[in-house]
Amino acid sequence: MVVQRQIHLGAVPYGTGGPGSHTLWLDPEIPVDASVDIDWYAGVAALAERGKFDLLFIVDSQFITPYSPPHYLNRLEPLTLLSALAGRTERIGLVGTATTSFNSPFNLVRRFGSLDLISRGRAGWNVVTTGDAGTAGNYGLDDHYDYDTRYGRAQEYVELARALWDSYEDDAFVRDRETGVFLDRAKQHVLDHEGQYFKVRGPLNLVRSAQGHPVVFQAGDSDQGRDLGASVGEGIFTHAPDIPAGQAFYDDIKGRARDRFGRNPDHLVIMPGIKVVVGDTDEEAREIEAFNNDRDHTFAAALAEFGRPFGWHDFTQYDLDAPFPAETLELGRRSFYTQAKAITDRAVDNGWTLRQTVEATRYFRKSEFVGSATTVADKLVEWWEARACDGFNIGVDHPSNFQRVVDEVIPILQERGVYRADYDATTLRGHLGLPVPVNRHTAARAGAGVPV
Amino acid sequence: MVVQRQIHLGAVPYGTGGPGSHTLWLDPEIPVDASVDIDWYAGVAALAERGKFDLLFIVDSQFITPYSPPHYLNRLEPLTLLSALAGRTERIGLVGTATTSFNSPFNLVRRFGSLDLISRGRAGWNVVTTGDAGTAGNYGLDDHYDYDTRYGRAQEYVELARALWDSYEDDAFVRDRETGVFLDRAKQHVLDHEGQYFKVRGPLNLVRSAQGHPVVFQAGDSDQGRDLGASVGEGIFTHAPDIPAGQAFYDDIKGRARDRFGRNPDHLVIMPGIKVVVGDTDEEAREIEAFNNDRDHTFAAALAEFGRPFGWHDFTQYDLDAPFPAETLELGRRSFYTQAKAITDRAVDNGWTLRQTVEATRYFRKSEFVGSATTVADKLVEWWEARACDGFNIGVDHPSNFQRVVDEVIPILQERGVYRADYDATTLRGHLGLPVPVNRHTAARAGAGVPV
Numbered sequence: 001m002v003v004q005r006q007i008h009l010g011a012v013p014y015g016t017g018g019p020g021s022h023t024l025w026l027d028p029e030i031p032v033d034a035s036v037d038i039d040w041y042a043g044v045a046a047l048a049e050r051g052k053f054d055l056l057f058i059v060d061s062q063f064i065t066p067y068s069p070p071h072y073l074n075r076l077e078p079l080t081l082l083s084a085l086a087g088r089t090e091r092i093g094l095v096g097t098a099t100t101s102f103n104s105p106f107n108l109v110r111r112f113g114s115l116d117l118i119s120r121g122r123a124g125w126n127v128v129t130t131g132d133a134g135t136a137g138n139y140g141l142d143d144h145y146d147y148d149t150r151y152g153r154a155q156e157y158v159e160l161a162r163a164l165w166d167s168y169e170d171d172a173f174v175r176d177r178e179t180g181v182f183l184d185r186a187k188q189h190v191l192d193h194e195g196q197y198f199k200v201r202g203p204l205n206l207v208r209s210a211q212g213h214p215v216v217f218q219a220g221d222s223d224q225g226r227d228l229g230a231s232v233g234e235g236i237f238t239h240a241p242d243i244p245a246g247q248a249f250y251d252d253i254k255g256r257a258r259d260r261f262g263r264n265p266d267h268l269v270i271m272p273g274i275k276v277v278v279g280d281t282d283e284e285a286r287e288i289e290a291f292n293n294d295r296d297h298t299f300a301a302a303l304a305e306f307g308r309p310f311g312w313h314d315f316t317q318y319d320l321d322a323p324f325p326a327e328t329l330e331l332g333r334r335s336f337y338t339q340a341k342a343i344t345d346r347a348v349d350n351g352w353t354l355r356q357t358v359e360a361t362r363y364f365r366k367s368e369f370v371g372s373a374t375t376v377a378d379k380l381v382e383w384w385e386a387r388a389c390d391g392f393n394i395g396v397d398h399p400s401n402f403q404r405v406v407d408e409v410i411p412i413l414q415e416r417g418v419y420r421a422d423y424d425a426t427t428l429r430g431h432l433g434l435p436v437p438v439n440r441h442t443a444a445r446a447g448a449g450v451p452v
Numbered sequence: 453m454v455v456q457r458q459i460h461l462g463a464v465p466y467g468t469g470g471p472g473s474h475t476l477w478l479d480p481e482i483p484v485d486a487s488v489d490i491d492w493y494a495g496v497a498a499l500a501e502r503g504k505f506d507l508l509f510i511v512d513s514q515f516i517t518p519y520s521p522p523h524y525l526n527r528l529e530p531l532t533l534l535s536a537l538a539g540r541t542e543r544i545g546l547v548g549t550a551t552t553s554f555n556s557p558f559n560l561v562r563r564f565g566s567l568d569l570i571s572r573g574r575a576g577w578n579v580v581t582t583g584d585a586g587t588a589g590n591y592g593l594d595d596h597y598d599y600d601t602r603y604g605r606a607q608e609y610v611e612l613a614r615a616l617w618d619s620y621e622d623d624a625f626v627r628d629r630e631t632g633v634f635l636d637r638a639k640q641h642v643l644d645h646e647g648q649y650f651k652v653r654g655p656l657n658l659v660r661s662a663q664g665h666p667v668v669f670q671a672g673d674s675d676q677g678r679d680l681g682a683s684v685g686e687g688i689f690t691h692a693p694d695i696p697a698g699q700a701f702y703d704d705i706k707g708r709a710r711d712r713f714g715r716n717p718d719h720l721v722i723m724p725g726i727k728v729v730v731g732d733t734d735e736e737a738r739e740i741e742a743f744n745n746d747r748d749h750t751f752a753a754a755l756a757e758f759g760r761p762f763g764w765h766d767f768t769q770y771d772l773d774a775p776f777p778a779e780t781l782e783l784g785r786r787s788f789y790t791q792a793k794a795i796t797d798r799a800v801d802n803g804w805t806l807r808q809t810v811e812a813t814r815y816f817r818k819s820e821f822v823g824s825a826t827t828v829a830d831k832l833v834e835w836w837e838a839r840a841c842d843g844f845n846i847g848v849d850h851p852s853n854f855q856r857v858v859d860e861v862i863p864i865l866q867e868r869g870v871y872r873a874d875y876d877a878t879t880l881r882g883h884l885g886l887p888v889p890v891n892r893h894t895a896a897r898a899g900a901g902v903p904v
């Protein structure tokens with residue numbers, strides 16, 4: 001059976017603010033405490049489910065100062081949040097961001113395994129190494145790990161996670177009331193992992209879910225980050241400014257997956273985060289975007305968030321009209337270094353001032369996905385057909401705008417046959433067209449000629 | 453206002469088995485995969501809420517072998533489970549067990565803070581140091597910490613947790629759309645904790661819930677464990693075989709709280725775990741108990757669980773009719789040592805064989821709370837009036853039995869005026885009569901004469 005390629009959609013709820021919308025909370029549509037209001041999230045989830053979205057995508061950050069933008073200051077922990085939403089949703093995938101830098105593997109793997117069972121096979125894990133270096137201070141370290149350590153840990157961590165999720169073969173639990181046999185003891189497996197970074201004995205005290213393992217997403221753009229995504233990722237969360245950049249990223253990741261890691265590139269879905277604005281006409285949509293930009297994303301707010309890749313460096317101390325202070329790049333060494341370097345390189349190459357640099361890199365200020373529902377649908381299809389991506393993670397900023405995506409854009413995609421009319425699967429893997437991983441012990445048994 | 457003393461009740465869902473009911477899953481009333489079935493837990497929660505229980509209490513264990521009893525083999529992680537239940541319940545408190553031995557404080561504190569917000573002030577944390585020494589192997593250690601380290605960590609951990617939960621004063625978030633001010637920056641507080649075991653900078657990126665902090669329970673019975681409970685606990689989970697033993701424990705803990713730690717002993721509720729069996733008559737109840745014991749708690753099962761305090765030592769290797777092998781006590785040094793020592797001392801003092809020792813210590817086999825609804829209610833009131841406890845954590849073993857507790861015993865307690873007719877509070881602190889802790893920074897400001 002050849003499965004028709006489909007557009008995959010994720011919804012990224014921002015709460016009181018997000019990239020490009022620091023002051024989203026000024027919108028009277030949004031509760032001022034949205035980022036800690038479970039009912040607000042449940043409302044977004046219900047809307048996304050009405051739109052047959054593949055997944056909800058929850059980002060994360062654990063480092064704040066008094067100067068952090070509103071949505072950083074106060075936000076629910078992703079897995080707690082998603083577990084609560086599991087019971088208030090039916091079909092949508094639940095993807096939570098969690099870092100391999102500051103969580104013990106056994107704990108985290110267990111929590112994702114639990115979420116996967118609670119949601120009956122809808123869990124996903126967005127693997128990050130933590131961009132905000134200051135987070136290290138909350139975990140007893142004076143500084144964040146260097147990149148080799150960050151990505152070395154991440155790689156070992158994900159492999160370890162999958163091994164732990166395979167602790168039980170799918171038919172391990174006999175549960176025969178007649179014979180009183182609960183477990184087939186040969187089908188529980190100790191791990192005894194001893195790697196470069198972790199030592200974990202196992203087994204995990206959890207059976208696998210309907211989808212085998214939670215789906216593994218990855219976000220991180222350095223060469224090491226891309227190798228991590230290409231080797232172990234099943235989804236990639238990224239940002240792409242335009243189709244050519246999207247295509248280059250797409251080809252690079254899928255090429256690495258195929259050529260370096262011998263994987264089927266179709267088993268890796270690439271979903272950039274985008275901003276969508278829907279209006280009655282293209283012109284009205286552009287006006288809405290401009291209005292939102294003016295209210296939600298002042299230059300002062302942009303300047304504050306600009307410091308993030310540089311370890312939340314305070315750039316207000318510099319002359320805005322002097323050349324970009326390129327020496328600040330070093331401050332980003334253990335934060336979002338790839339992003340900090342790209343910004344610095346552009347600024348230096350173009351001879352920009354700080355002000356020009358901030359203006360040129362204002363996150364999400366200008367989006368391609370702004371227009372009438374038809375225009376937006378056209379754009380989504382155009383990117384997707386051009387293989388700039390396999391789908392999109394759509395930011396849920398202004399609720400009424402997201403409602404228009406669901407009620408106006410989605411039906412057009414459905415009509416064109418590029419997006420599901422209704423859910424035809426119950427698991428996140430099902431939605432994304434990803435295979436259920438065979439339990440490694442069952443596979444080994446089969447490989448060895450022992451009847452499975 | 454003098455608040456009438458009330459009986460407090462917790463429900464402890466066992467899933468496929470629990471203490472004294474290893475083979476609970478043989479009961480056709482219980483789904484064979486109950487311990488990973490969120491709908492089964494939601495059903496128990498709904499029943500407990502119908503009975504106006506103060507709280508659900510989820511115990512935990514993370515160490516298994518192929519020989520572990522069924523309910524250990526496969527169980528949901530407590531906080532994931534409780535977050536899912538938060539959205540499926542209205543009023544009942546949600547208490548999860550989590551260890552201070554194998555969780556980074558910032559992560560765990562954040563998760564409980566999130567659960568507290570998601571449940572709108574119904575979260576509780578049962579602080580344990582992990583009884584099953586083998587757990588250490590899942591966290592990179594060759595052996596569990598010694599007792600001084602375990603309890604030293606626990607003490608520092610809870611103090612640290614409370615400080616992190618106070619990162620924001622309650623009026624820190626201004627969120628004024630007119631002025632655009634979101635945060636009163638002076639009311640966000642860095643912690644900069646550097647203790648013997650932990651170094652955590654903070655602040656936590658979460659506002660406090662309606663109850664200020666999650667309620668802190670404690671379980672652990674050594675001298676160090678009792679000091680921990682008496683100094684920082686607001687609830688104690690314990691076991692008591694009879695009224696005199698309960699009274700001795702009660703007096704000891706409340707005395708320590710008052711005399712050693714200068715606390716109000718009423719701000720610490722003591723709730724032993726008990727087994728209840730309700731029948732139409734006392735005789736019928738005893739018959740049900742005997743039937744259940746025979747089916748659910750065979751000697752072989754008892755012998756298997758008997759090894760738990762001794763680090764899950766395998767006692768099947770000894771001659772059942774030879775004197776109790778007292779040298780095994782040493783194996784429990786880093787597990788449930790207090791319990792292992794009590795068992796060993798009794799065996800040696802009485803000159804028991806292994807068989808006699810196992811028989812004499814069969815967990816929950818014989819309960820005082822077995823009889824008609826009136827008999828059970830009488831017993832509960834008798835214990836509570838004698839101040840052997842402030843309430844009970846009732847094991848939810850056989851569902852129809854628990855239903856009888858709710859439908860038959862509870863109304864009698866209500867009639868006698870010792871138990872709430874309906875919830876009169878929305879938070880767990882409200883149910884338990886515990887004060888909302890004042891934010892330490894707000895208090896300091898007030899103390900310094902600065903207007904609050």
Ligand SMILES: Cc1cc2nc3c(=O)[nH]c(=O)nc-3n(C[C@H](O)[C@H](O)[C@H](O)COP(=O)(O)O)c2cc1C
Binds near residue numbers: 222223225337338339
């Ligand atoms: C699109 C994208 C989304 C990310 N989301 C998060 C996040 O939610 N939380 C987090 O701690 N780090 C996040 N990261 C950070 C990465 O895990 C990584 O630490 C950071 O990007 C630096 O690595 P790099 O140079 O490989 O990109 C994200 C990175 C990217 C590119």
Ligand SMILES: Cc1cc2nc3c(=O)[nH]c(=O)nc-3n(C[C@H](O)[C@H](O)[C@H](O)COP(=O)(O)O)c2cc1C
Binds near residue numbers: 511672675677689791
């Ligand atoms: C009534 C009771 C319940 C307990 N529940 C748990 C539990 O659910 N999970 C856990 O890891 N440890 C649990 N413990 C273990 C304690 O935290 C502690 O590690 C153990 O009892 C040994 O300490 P002690 O000698 O002070 O009792 C429990 C202990 C008691 C007494």
